[in-house]
Amino acid sequence: MLSTTVNTRKWQGLRLPQLNSNMIGGATRAVTLPLIGILAFLLLWSVAAQSIDTSLGKFPGPGAVFEQFEALHEEHQRSREKEVAFYERQEVRNAKRVAEDPSYEPKIRDYTGKETFVDQIFTSLITVMSGFLLAAAIAIPLGITVGLSRTLNSAINPIVQIFKPVSPLAWLPLVTMVVSALYTTPDPAIAKSFLNSMITVTLCCLWPMVINTAMGVASIDDDLVNVSKVLRLPALRHVQKVVLPASVPMIFAGMRLSLGVAWMVLIAAEMLAQNPGLGKFVWDEFQNGSSDSLARIMAAVIVIGFIGFLLDRGMQALQRLVSWDNAAN
Amino acid sequence: MQWKKPFRKLASSLALTLTFGVAAAPTVSEELGYPEKEELTFGFIKLTDMAPIAIAYEKGFFEDEGLYVTIEAQANWKVLLDGVIDGRLDGAHMLAGQPIAATMGFGTEAEIITPFSMDLNGNGITVSNAIWEEMKPNIPKRDDGKPVHPIKADALKPVVEKYKEDGKPFNMGMVFPVSTHNYELRYWLAAGGIHPGYYAPHKGDISGHIDADALLSVTPPPQMPATLEAGTIYGYCVGEPWNQQAVFKGIGVPVVTDYEIWKDNPEKVFGITREFAEKYPNTTIRLTRALIRAAMWLDENNNANRSQAVEILSQSNYVGADYEVIANSMTGTFEYEKGDKREVPDFNVFFRYNATYPYYSDAIWYLTQMRRWGQIPEDKPDAWYKELAARVYRPDIYEAAAKSLIAEKLATAAQFPDFESEDGFRDPQTHFIDGIVYNGHKPNEYIEKFPIGLKSGQKL
Numbered sequence: 001m002l003s004t005t006v007n008t009r010k011w012q013g014l015r016l017p018q019l020n021s022n023m024i025g026g027a028t029r030a031v032t033l034p035l036i037g038i039l040a041f042l043l044l045w046s047v048a049a050q051s052i053d054t055s056l057g058k059f060p061g062p063g064a065v066f067e068q069f070e071a072l073h074e075e076h077q078r079s080r081e082k083e084v085a086f087y088e089r090q091e092v093r094n095a096k097r098v099a100e101d102p103s104y105e106p107k108i109r110d111y112t113g114k115e116t117f118v119d120q121i122f123t124s125l126i127t128v129m130s131g132f133l134l135a136a137a138i139a140i141p142l143g144i145t146v147g148l149s150r151t152l153n154s155a156i157n158p159i160v161q162i163f164k165p166v167s168p169l170a171w172l173p174l175v176t177m178v179v180s181a182l183y184t185t186p187d188p189a190i191a192k193s194f195l196n197s198m199i200t201v202t203l204c205c206l207w208p209m210v211i212n213t214a215m216g217v218a219s220i221d222d223d224l225v226n227v228s229k230v231l232r233l234p235a236l237r238h239v240q241k242v243v244l245p246a247s248v249p250m251i252f253a254g255m256r257l258s259l260g261v262a263w264m265v266l267i268a269a270e271m272l273a274q275n276p277g278l279g280k281f282v283w284d285e286f287q288n289g290s291s292d293s294l295a296r297i298m299a300a301v302i303v304i305g306f307i308g309f310l311l312d313r314g315m316q317a318l319q320r321l322v323s324w325d326n327a328a329n
Numbered sequence: 330m331q332w333k334k335p336f337r338k339l340a341s342s343l344a345l346t347l348t349f350g351v352a353a354a355p356t357v358s359e360e361l362g363y364p365e366k367e368e369l370t371f372g373f374i375k376l377t378d379m380a381p382i383a384i385a386y387e388k389g390f391f392e393d394e395g396l397y398v399t400i401e402a403q404a405n406w407k408v409l410l411d412g413v414i415d416g417r418l419d420g421a422h423m424l425a426g427q428p429i430a431a432t433m434g435f436g437t438e439a440e441i442i443t444p445f446s447m448d449l450n451g452n453g454i455t456v457s458n459a460i461w462e463e464m465k466p467n468i469p470k471r472d473d474g475k476p477v478h479p480i481k482a483d484a485l486k487p488v489v490e491k492y493k494e495d496g497k498p499f500n501m502g503m504v505f506p507v508s509t510h511n512y513e514l515r516y517w518l519a520a521g522g523i524h525p526g527y528y529a530p531h532k533g534d535i536s537g538h539i540d541a542d543a544l545l546s547v548t549p550p551p552q553m554p555a556t557l558e559a560g561t562i563y564g565y566c567v568g569e570p571w572n573q574q575a576v577f578k579g580i581g582v583p584v585v586t587d588y589e590i591w592k593d594n595p596e597k598v599f600g601i602t603r604e605f606a607e608k609y610p611n612t613t614i615r616l617t618r619a620l621i622r623a624a625m626w627l628d629e630n631n632n633a634n635r636s637q638a639v640e641i642l643s644q645s646n647y648v649g650a651d652y653e654v655i656a657n658s659m660t661g662t663f664e665y666e667k668g669d670k671r672e673v674p675d676f677n678v679f680f681r682y683n684a685t686y687p688y689y690s691d692a693i694w695y696l697t698q699m700r701r702w703g704q705i706p707e708d709k710p711d712a713w714y715k716e717l718a719a720r721v722y723r724p725d726i727y728e729a730a731a732k733s734l735i736a737e738k739l740a741t742a743a744q745f746p747d748f749e750s751e752d753g754f755r756d757p758q759t760h761f762i763d764g765i766v767y768n769g770h771k772p773n774e775y776i777e778k779f780p781i782g783l784k785s786g787q788k789l
Contacts, residue, residue: 055578115645287551288649
């Protein structure tokens, strides 16, 4: 039997069932209380920040971080202007070269300027989704197979249990070396750094999905299995008509767990390997050691947290959409 | 030995190159062709001496050559070197020792060449506040109460001895086993009678701690101040702005600059693989042209452009430290103890004094230090030093780039060495902190002169 079930009831984001009493009105619960919580946090943060002295100056409070959000936004705008100028210059240069050498086929190269904070966010999002989808494509079929067969389950269980707790920091050097060795094209269409981050994410978020899927499949109601047996459904039909619908809630609970892991792993992998993305942004700023660095890192931390929250909410919405037993409500 | 085998091949090819001199090198065609590879990625470490790359990008010198360059900061020197070797990077800002050691086979083995030397000077040695307080009584004062510079390691010696007596290791940081900083720190320590330890790669000992009074270990440049602050090391040798950052943060005191250890010493180089240079000759010459123009721009009109350069370097995608921190050294001053700011007009030299020309004698100096500290475990004849230097340092490419710039009136012949008579060796250099004279033609004789260090015939 694969261990650790994921109790979806513990996974309900900000909902606090204990407070769900008639004493507090719906509106109060939805708006006022979170607002109070956030304000209290901001207050605590600014007080604490004032009393922490680092060698780079005071720890940034909410004000400093807000300023950096503005600065990052301005940087992004400036970079876009530069990008436009870059393409204009390129066209002029191409035209000149075609005039000199008519056989030349003009080519537009990508902008070579720096990646802004906004670009880094998108890079991270694309990487995490690719890694996650790849993991899902492997884990769900694997989980179903393992869940259906007790023999396979016993054989694979120890491997899953051993790999599950491995940190991305351990996988990364291996992944980097293997990708470098196997992926050798002179002009790669997909960047190696992207592959490294993505595969590390896949390796780390594979396991919760395998475990949960197997769990879900193995714990299908015996009645359902018996019905399938009575109807003499062929194996594939059995999976399609009985196993999948019955285990979808568990599969999605596993996917949601995995996506959370994937996001955390990705940031760590980017920091360690200097692969493009939010993790690299944080590490670069730490290396810069400028008087704005801490505030910029804090800004990134908030964005990382916020995106993580949105990803989880997105998965939750999807789970609700797909599973009809309302386990995710 | 490991490098004997490739060496036989090298010796014959070199004999050829040396005999025919420049004639055997790719000849400068009247008109330089279009670049074979236009999209390039260059790596760098967050240090002010990467400036020529940033300037060549920002001022459009790369684009003028038809090169579309992406510039990427790297986590540390090892990652950067591996990036160039496995082709993730087309070229990079490198420690002068990296192409030399890689070609020789110390550490990672790969053929890396340099057509362009990036700068002179630019490093310093910083100690923590606590060590500085202990050193201070041993340093003579000027009339105004400020310490007399250059400060020798003699002042540090009693401190290190005290640590040794107490059984505590005296840890210091440098940035890479074959870095300029490792050799500079060792040079300074040894000149003051502190043994920095030997390497014995033939026995698998690459820690460099044999017989050491001070234990030197590797820390990436931007992490130096944080590591010093954490107390893991008591001092370090690193490039700018990471010495000035210690002053700015109030965590340490730079005691000596490399300018004072060896006036106008060669520093970083621009490294590419030999394969790249052979496959893309026009691209190689063109990128060298762009870098030469950037270096000229940096030193133009008596450093008139430096404040603009500092502004560019302080962008978060380049060095990223605060403007004031970078400006301290880049604009010709250096702040030792807080408030003790002194003029060092040549702290960063990017073009004058033929700073960018890849002199064989510069490479040979690095080799002498590798032999001195045991990274080259056995004696080598003088000719070996010359041959290895000629394999890595490529003035022929530099010359082709410079001549085409002269032809296009983007530079004048007077700004470069006289290529007709240049043999790649600087005149014997005398400006070392211990007064020892270096003559690149006689590396073995030079190695013999050091009181601390391996001598001929010695093997660990």
